[in-house]
Amino acid sequence: MLDPKHFRQEIDETTKQLARRGFELDSNTISELEERRKSVQVKTQDLQAERNSKSKGIGKAKAQGQDIQPLLDEVSSLGDELKAAEVELQRIQSELDAIIMSVPNIPDASVPDGKDENDNLEIRTWGKKPTFDFEVKDHVDLGEQLGQLDFETAVKITGSRFAVMNSQVARLHRALTQFMLDLHSQEHGYTETYVPYVVNADSLRGTGQLPKFEEDLFKLRSEHEFYLIPTAEVPVTNIVRDTIIDEEYMPRKYVCHTPCFRSEAGSYGKDTRGMIRQHQFEKVELVQVVKAEDSESAHEELTAHAEEVLKRLGLAYRVVNLCTGDIGFSANKTYDLEVWIPSQNTYREISSCSNFGDFQARRLKARWRNPETGKPELVHTINGSGLAVGRTLVAILENFQNKDGSITIPDVLHRYCGFEVISPT
RNA sequence: GGAGAGAUGGCCGAGUUGGCUGAAGGCGCUCCCCUGCUAAGGGAGUAUGGGGUUUAUAGCUCCAUCGAGGGUUCGAAUCCCUCUCUCUCCGCCA
Numbered sequence A: 001m002l003d004p005k006h007f008r009q010e011i012d013e014t015t016k017q018l019a020r021r022g023f024e025l026d027s028n029t030i031s032e033l034e035e036r037r038k039s040v041q042v043k044t045q046d047l048q049a050e051r052n053s054k055s056k057g058i059g060k061a062k063a064q065g066q067d068i069q070p071l072l073d074e075v076s077s078l079g080d081e082l083k084a085a086e087v088e089l090q091r092i093q094s095e096l097d098a099i100i101m102s103v104p105n106i107p108d109a110s111v112p113d114g115k116d117e118n119d120n121l122e123i124r125t126w127g128k129k130p131t132f133d134f135e136v137k138d139h140v141d142l143g144e145q146l147g148q149l150d151f152e153t154a155v156k157i158t159g160s161r162f163a164v165m166n167s168q169v170a171r172l173h174r175a176l177t178q179f180m181l182d183l184h185s186q187e188h189g190y191t192e193t194y195v196p197y198v199v200n201a202d203s204l205r206g207t208g209q210l211p212k213f214e215e216d217l218f219k220l221r222s223e224h225e226f227y228l229i230p231t232a233e234v235p236v237t238n239i240v241r242d243t244i245i246d247e248e249y250m251p252r253k254y255v256c257h258t259p260c261f262r263s264e265a266g267s268y269g270k271d272t273r274g275m276i277r278q279h280q281f282e283k284v285e286l287v288q289v290v291k292a293e294d295s296e297s298a299h300e301e302l303t304a305h306a307e308e309v310l311k312r313l314g315l316a317y318r319v320v321n322l323c324t325g326d327i328g329f330s331a332n333k334t335y336d337l338e339v340w341i342p343s344q345n346t347y348r349e350i351s352s353c354s355n356f357g358d359f360q361a362r363r364l365k366a367r368w369r370n371p372e373t374g375k376p377e378l379v380h381t382i383n384g385s386g387l388a389v390g391r392t393l394v395a396i397l398e399n400f401q402n403k404d405g406s407i408t409i410p411d412v413l414h415r416y417c418g419f420e421v422i423s424p425t
Numbered sequence B: 001g002g003a004g005a006g007a008u009g010g011c012c013g014a015g016u017u018g019g020c021u022g023a024a025g026g027c028g029c030u031c032c033c034c035u036g037c038u039a040a041g042g043g044a045g046u047a048u049g050g051g052g053u054u055u056a057u058a059g060c061u062c063c064a065u066c067g068a069g070g071g072u073u074c075g076a077a078u079c080c081c082u083c084u085c086u087c088u089c090c091g092c093c094a
Helices: A011-019 A027-063 A069-076 A078-101 A139-146 A151-157 A167-187 A201-207 A233-240 A292-313 A359-364 A389-399 A411-417
Strands: A121-126 A191-193 A198-200 A226-228 A243-245 A252-261 A280-290 A317-321 A333-341 A346-355 A366-370 A375-378 A380-388
Touching: A011 A027, A027 A069, A027 A078, A069 A078, A121 A292, A139 A167, A139 A389, A167 A191, A167 A252, A167 A280, A167 A292, A167 A380, A167 A389, A167 A411, A198 A201, A198 A233, A201 A233, A201 A359, A233 A252, A233 A280, A233 A359, A233 A380, A280 A292, A280 A389, A292 A317, A292 A333, A292 A346, A292 A380, A292 A389, A292 A411, A317 A346, A333 A380, A333 A389, A346 A389, A359 A366, A359 A380, A380 A389
Parallel strands: A191 A252, A243 A366
Antiparallel strands: A121 A317, A198 A226, A252 A280, A280 A380, A317 A333, A333 A346, A346 A380, A366 A375
């Protein structure tokens, strides 16, 4: 949610900024509603003030044993008028809220203009793409040949876009999460945290998935309005919802491993083969809650922490600065980490590191107390995958495949896996 | 799942025959005074969000908030309804 000031004093500038990302702000409707909100709110509050003072007068008169009937007559007409004004104000306010809640964040000045992913800006690359003196297989063929990756059984159990892993591949998958959690908690200063995988609607509104993107979520059929989490970002960021954090506890840095559930509505034709796009996948998420002045550097830092995982695994990757047309709804800037996928001869997203500024914090009412002013100030939130575990598994299988179909495991994982090579079972 | 009790400011804790109570008192915290040091003492301040005015995140002023939402009333922390959560006991259970 943007600062309401953007819609009052700076509506033209805001419209222009949002146009950069292809969002058309209905500034006329907003301005009109604002005008009406203002006059009705003033009227409502005046009436409330009048009622309050008269009611106090009645109380006093009664205490002194005076006849209060004339006073009562005086106030009787007030009630209906006030009620009407309150209802009207609420109607305008909720109409305004509905519009404002669906307005995306304003892109940072450093975000390149563009329409879609083709306009994203490559910032840097790392590592050497592997070369093969044999025909490379993709992870689906590799996994099936190893007898350890089984999509058909997953279809039977549930349906498409799920996977069954066995033996060494399953253990590698577990080892990856352990490695990532250890790296971030032991070396990068994040607090490991465990959170619910089922969240309420308030939490999803706080981080921006609702009200606009409900169709991407799995909603539970229960008496409560519950959803499966699409990312750990939701429960972890909501830790600070409705709180005022003492300065000594800033910044907050969390690392959290969770499964993620996405309905993938609207992406039916995309990545239907293999583990790239699943309804259920594991992710290790990094979340930072920082002061406004620190958010830019924290965003760079968090991105570097995610990159470190790829470096230690020896996977070639690149960092791209998403263009205005490709950044997410709540973000003001996003770096995607894209890992080299040999079978596709291209880089594929494996992490998305975003700075949300105060956009989420305003929805979350997440603040910290500035001792200089004594006043609460909105925090800035930053998060990124560190990394998507399923896609990391894909990258390892494909990049470190050998001619005989075995997989060489990166050194850093040996102590987590207990083996150095995956061989057919 | 059954029975009962409860939810008030940073914390503890008054307030339930509705009326200067946005909220006593205490603790904590901040500032000031006093004080050879220490200890003690005296005074002042100490919620959040929003609106109007304003160059202003200054000041002034108004509104809302006593778990959440709704209702009764001139007036609700106090009365009524719904929901949520917490605690105790019983049952069940990883």
